[in-house]
Amino acid sequence: MIRTLLAAALLVLLWTDHPSTQGASFVVVVNKANPVKALTLVELRRIFMKQSRMWSHAEPMVPVDWDSTADVRQQFSKQVMNRSVREMAEYWVQQSMTQGITPPSTQRSARSVLRFVAGVPGAISYVPPADVDDTVMVVKVTGLQ
Amino acid sequence: MTRTLVLAVVLFIAGARPALAQQSEIAALRAELARQQAVIAQLLQRLDALEKEKPSSAVAAPASAAVQELQDDLNAQEDSVNSLREIVNNKVNVNGYYNFRFSADGSEEPAAFQQHHLGVIMAKQLGRFNFLMELELQNVPHHPEITPENGEEHADEGPEEKPESDISGEGQVAVENAWMEYNHNRHFGVRVGKQLSPQYWWQNHYPNLTLSTLLPIYLRELFPAEVVGVMMQGSVAKPVGSSEFGVGYKFYVANNNFEGNSRADLRDGKAWGARGQLRFPTGGALRRFDVAADIYRGHVGLTTKELVEDNVVGFESQLEISRFRLQTEWARGESLGMSRTGYYVQPAVRLHEDWISFYRAEQLDSPRIRRAERRHIAGLNYRPYPQIALKGEFYRSQPLEREFTHADEEQKPFNGFAAAAVFFF
Numbered sequence: 001m002i003r004t005l006l007a008a009a010l011l012v013l014l015w016t017d018h019p020s021t022q023g024a025s026f027v028v029v030v031n032k033a034n035p036v037k038a039l040t041l042v043e044l045r046r047i048f049m050k051q052s053r054m055w056s057h058a059e060p061m062v063p064v065d066w067d068s069t070a071d072v073r074q075q076f077s078k079q080v081m082n083r084s085v086r087e088m089a090e091y092w093v094q095q096s097m098t099q100g101i102t103p104p105s106t107q108r109s110a111r112s113v114l115r116f117v118a119g120v121p122g123a124i125s126y127v128p129p130a131d132v133d134d135t136v137m138v139v140k141v142t143g144l145q
Numbered sequence: 146m147t148r149t150l151v152l153a154v155v156l157f158i159a160g161a162r163p164a165l166a167q168q169s170e171i172a173a174l175r176a177e178l179a180r181q182q183a184v185i186a187q188l189l190q191r192l193d194a195l196e197k198e199k200p201s202s203a204v205a206a207p208a209s210a211a212v213q214e215l216q217d218d219l220n221a222q223e224d225s226v227n228s229l230r231e232i233v234n235n236k237v238n239v240n241g242y243y244n245f246r247f248s249a250d251g252s253e254e255p256a257a258f259q260q261h262h263l264g265v266i267m268a269k270q271l272g273r274f275n276f277l278m279e280l281e282l283q284n285v286p287h288h289p290e291i292t293p294e295n296g297e298e299h300a301d302e303g304p305e306e307k308p309e310s311d312i313s314g315e316g317q318v319a320v321e322n323a324w325m326e327y328n329h330n331r332h333f334g335v336r337v338g339k340q341l342s343p344q345y346w347w348q349n350h351y352p353n354l355t356l357s358t359l360l361p362i363y364l365r366e367l368f369p370a371e372v373v374g375v376m377m378q379g380s381v382a383k384p385v386g387s388s389e390f391g392v393g394y395k396f397y398v399a400n401n402n403f404e405g406n407s408r409a410d411l412r413d414g415k416a417w418g419a420r421g422q423l424r425f426p427t428g429g430a431l432r433r434f435d436v437a438a439d440i441y442r443g444h445v446g447l448t449t450k451e452l453v454e455d456n457v458v459g460f461e462s463q464l465e466i467s468r469f470r471l472q473t474e475w476a477r478g479e480s481l482g483m484s485r486t487g488y489y490v491q492p493a494v495r496l497h498e499d500w501i502s503f504y505r506a507e508q509l510d511s512p513r514i515r516r517a518e519r520r521h522i523a524g525l526n527y528r529p530y531p532q533i534a535l536k537g538e539f540y541r542s543q544p545l546e547r548e549f550t551h552a553d554e555e556q557k558p559f560n561g562f563a564a565a566a567v568f569f570f
Contacts, residue, residue, distance in 0.1 A: 041387045053273065053328065060272060082432060086498055089531035093569050096240045097351050098341075100268020100277035108182070109189075115223050143387045 025075050026126040029114070029136040033121050034059070041143030045080055047124060049091070050101050055122060063104040064116050064125040070108070076126055079144065181222055188219045241265040243568040244352040248359075250542070250561025261565075262352065264321070273329065279322035321371070332379040339373045343395045343420045344439055345461050346474060347371075353534045356493055356503040356526050358563040362518055363487020363509040367457050367476035368441055374399025374415065382424070391424035393437075401444040401452075416443025433465035445480060455480040468495040483549075485511040501526040512549035519543045532569040538562070 028044060030036060035057055039047075046052040048063045055061055066073035068085050077085045092103040107113045110131035117123040118135040132138060192215045242264045249256030261283065268277040324338030341347045346361060347370055364370075380393035396419045418441040425434040438460050445455040459476030475488035489507035496502055505522040524538025540563070544556030 040384060042382075042384050042389050052331070054330075082427070084498075086531065090528075093531050094349065094354055096238070096268075097242070097266060097354065097569070098348055100238060100240075100266065100275060101270065102238050111219075112185075112223055115220065119224070 025128060026072050027129050027132055028124065028126045028139045028141050029117050029132065030124045030139050031117055031119075031121050032135070032137045034124075034137065034139075036139060038140040038142060041080065041141055044141055044144070045082075048081065048104060050095070050104070059122040062120050062123045064113060064123055065104045065106045066113065066126075067106050067108045072126065072128055185219060185222045188215055188222060191215055192219065238268045238270075239265070240268070241570050242351060242353055243570070244565060245567075246352075246358055246563065246565035248561065248563040250540070251559030252542070252561070264351075266322075273327055275326040275328070277322055277324055277326075278320070281319050281321045283317050283319065330379075332381060334378050336376045336378065337374075339371060340376060341371055342368050342441075343376070343397075343418075344368050344459060344474065344476075345437070345463060345472065352565060353532070353567040353569045356491070356501060356536070357505060357522055357524055357538055358536050358565040359522065359538070359540065361474070361487070361489040361505070361507050362520055363476065363489065363507065363511075366485055366509060366511045366514065366516075367478050367487055368418075368439065368459060369402045369416075369443075372397055372399035372416070372418070380422075380424075385426035386428055388426040388428050389424070390426050391422075393420075393422040393424065395420040395422075399443075402446075414444070416441065418442070430467040431465070432467070433463055435464075436460070436462045439476075453480050469493070470495075480513065483512040485509075485513055487511070499528050501528070508545075510545070510547065512547070515549050517545035517547040517550050519545055534565070534567040536567070537564040 028039065034055065036055060043052065047061050048065070050063070053061055066076070068089070074085055077083060077088055081088055083091065088103075092101075095101045095103075107116055107125070110127045113125045113127050114131070114133060114136055117125050124139075192212065195212050195215065242262065244262040244264075246259050246261050247257070248259070263282040264279055265281075266277065266279045268275070270276075320339060322338075322340060324336050324340045326334060326336040328334035341350070346355075346364060347368065349355065350360065352358075374397055376395055376397035376399075378393070378395040380391050382389040382391035396417070398415050398417045401416045418439065420437055420439045422435060422437040425436075427433060439458065441455075441457040443455055444452045446452055455478060457476055457478040459474065461474040462472070464471040470491075470493045472491045472493075473489065475486070477484060477486045479485075487507070487509040489505055491503060491505040493501055493503035502525050503523070506519075507522075508519045510517045520540055520542045522538050522540040524536060527535045529535075540561050541558060542561065543558045544550070546556070550556065
């Protein structure tokens with residue numbers, strides 16, 4: 001068993017950290033009342049895994065996902081969550097059973113996403129760059145190419 | 146026993162009624178949501194059609210007004226949908242699971258179908274507060290001679306009174322989890338109530354989260370399955386590239402486990418335990434690398450009813466690289482001057498999105514229950530949906546010769562098969 005563990009640890013040490021080189025095809029948007037201007041990739045991941053719950057200004061975080069069949073959802077899942085949509089569904093089954101936490105609510109179109117984010121102070125979501133309008137605020141995500 | 150069961154079932158039904166009523170309310174809201182979404186889809190189609198038309202200058206103004214009117218309708222409908230969705234999401238979250246299993250092996254135990262578990266989980270989040278309750282209906286085995294010592298997939302009561310009859314359908318209702326939690330921030334949170342032990346397998350022992358139908362053989366012999374008490378937890382992390390290096394802790398004070406029942410603890414001196422966890426940075430194909438160490442110190446009541454000190458330490462790791470997973474746990478316990486150890490190593494690979502295969506090598510050496518055994522399990526999971534697991538596995542069990550095993554009985558290796566169908570709802 002010790003050999004197995006050592007072999008596994010060695011494998012991990014040899015593994016280099018190389019984030020996805022595929023360009024992001026979405027921008028992250030928040031409600032205009034949100035004072036946060038930038039997030040790290042890790043922070044964004046934690047928000048969409050519901051591991052972070054409150055904004056620094058004491059507003060509850062309300063992540064909003066896209067429908068699981070949307071292309072932008074699949075890209076977001078891969079680039080931000082480092083998991084496929086299917087693997088994230090399995091993660092949410094696990095979270096529901098062990099922590100009682102449900103997945104983020106979903107929307108089916110950019111228009112719906114924007115209206116939701118514009119109407120809910122703690123909301124955060126993502127849309128294709130071409131769909132952004134002035135009802136929401138774009139947040140810079142460091143570490144996301 | 147029968148009275149207790151009848152009372153428990155009545156209580157369960159009474160308790161479930163509000164949940165059923167709420168479910169029907171949620172179903173009505175979902176239906177309303179679906180209707181609103183259909184209206185939105187129609188409005189979007191009309192809007193697209195109008196926008197594609199090239200109106201002549203004579204009709205441009207009325208057409209523009211029509212588009213604006215439709216746009217307003219659309220916005221109103223979307224607001225309505227979002228409002229309904231928030232109502233649905235703010236209801237108590239009701240989930241559950243269903244587990245039916247079959248097992249047969251070459252031991253003296255008969256083959257058996259078991260309607261094993263039906264669990265209902267209710268949870269609610271309010272800001273920094275969380276509440277979770279899990280009611281579990283567990284059928285006792287159909288055959289009274291089957292005892293739960295061979296690794297049942299269940300995390301509670303330990304040695305129970307034997308079933309009084311072999312009538313299938315009798316069962317027990319247990320509150321497996323009932324806790325509330327306050328998370329001040331990621332560095333500190335506190336959870337009070339009846340909760341699962343913090344070790345990885347106990348936390349994830351639910352039938353649709355495990356790859357195997359059978360629990361690791363050592364599991365019940367080392368750390369207690371549950372603790373009733375107060376647990377503090379938190380973590381700190383440092384960003385590393387697109388990931389982070391994290392250190393987590395848990396510390397708990399809880400009732401001692403007397404014959405598996407912590408309610409019977411009348412001692413002032415309580416049990417305590419702690420857990421430290423390291424989460425290494427991930428990236429690329431490396432998706433998870435966690436290691437953890439656990440310690441537990443308490444008193445345990447054995448069959449003799451004597452109170453004995455019980456100290457347990459354990460180590461574990463979870464590694465996930467691309468489609469490969471490796472889970473290991475090892476633990477050693479000391480009580481009555483005897484030490485007992487157990488471990489498992491479980492590699493697994495996702496063959497396809499819906500298919501996962503696994504192998505597990507495991508061993509238990511326990512003078513306390515005079516059992517020494519090594520087991521190899523190889524199995525396959527088919528998961529057509531994330532919520533459904535169809536599991537099958539073959540295993541070979543090898544009794545080991547030790548000073549403490551029954552020297553007068555011939556222990557022979559045997560093979561077995563177990564399968565389960567699990568539905569999360």
